[in-house]
Amino acid sequence: MCNLGIGEFHLEYGRRLRDYRNAKRAQNGLQFDLMTKMSNLSIIIPTFQEAANLEQLVTRISQTLADSNLIFEILIVDDDSRDGTDALIANLAELGLPVRLILRKNERGLSSAVIRGFDEAQGSTLICMDADLSHPPEAIPDLLNALDQPGVDFVIGSRYVGGAGTDDEWGLFRRANSYAATALARPFTMARDPLSGYFAMRRSQYRMCDSLSPLGYKIGLELIVKCNCRNVAEVPIHFAQRRCGSSKLTLKQQWLYLRHIARLARYKLARRS
Secondary structure: OOOOOHHHHHHHHHHHHHHHHHHHHHHHOOOOOOOOOOOOEEEEEEEOOOHHHHHHHHHHHHHHHOOOOOOEEEEEEEOOOOOOHHHHHHHHHHOOOOEEEEEOOOOOOHHHHHHHHHHHOOOOEEEEOOOOOOOOHHHHHHHHHHHOOOOOOEEEEEOOOOOOEEOOOOOHHHHHHHHHHHHHOOOOOOOOOOOOOOEEEEHHHHOOOOOOOOOOOOHHHHHHHHOOOOOEEEEEOEEOOOOOOOOOOOHHHHHHHHHHHHHHHHHHHHHHO
16 A cells, blocks of 8 residues: 555545445444544644645655554644644545544644644554654654563654664754753753654643643653653654755743743753742
8 A cells, every 4th residue: 555646545545434434334333433432543743834745744644554553643733823734624524534633722832732633532542753754654653562561651753863864965064963952951851853743642641741731842842751751662763854844943942942941951850849
């Protein structure tokens, strides 16, 4: 199936999904709805004006998982982009792909969007990834396999472990900025890439989190700290350069990250006292 084009894949995936539902109805004598049944896996994707990337992203996720035994859902949490995201997701769902839209009208921000998605997710396992195609969906099985290892609480799709890499277009300034930000996170975790937006955790672990109050985009670090994730695993990914849309990394986001680090430091000190 992975050799099919996007249009062919949609048709083939829809056919296989209908066959699966019909088989379940025949087996159980019940109506079977993939989107309301408890899923094995929920993939949460926060978006703002990312419509140009979403068809390819949803298709690649579905291709990656099509032949697995997983029941999965893809949750697009959109901050009222008004760029056609709603129509696109409706069309993909109509074709049979397991995707649905959570539209936020009066809220903004990646971290709070991820929290909203995690709160509404049905899966026993939660994955967060970016919408800009920088995170390879083909690495999802590696994240799941790592999370399945004894004692692992949290898994990062990492740019900074053996076998990982980034596109050549990733400039020196961005690399230096990333390394500096990672160094600031060192008091909270020894993970090599704790600021990656590509990560997996169990919903049971998420439900044990203390009150979440992230600032900016680095929700993964917030979850590692507030959910008391002691054993963090990392799997290598190739981090791709964005091809469509514009980066959301601004000076404001960098300032919010510094405030976030200070807030996490106060949280850790309060817990020790």
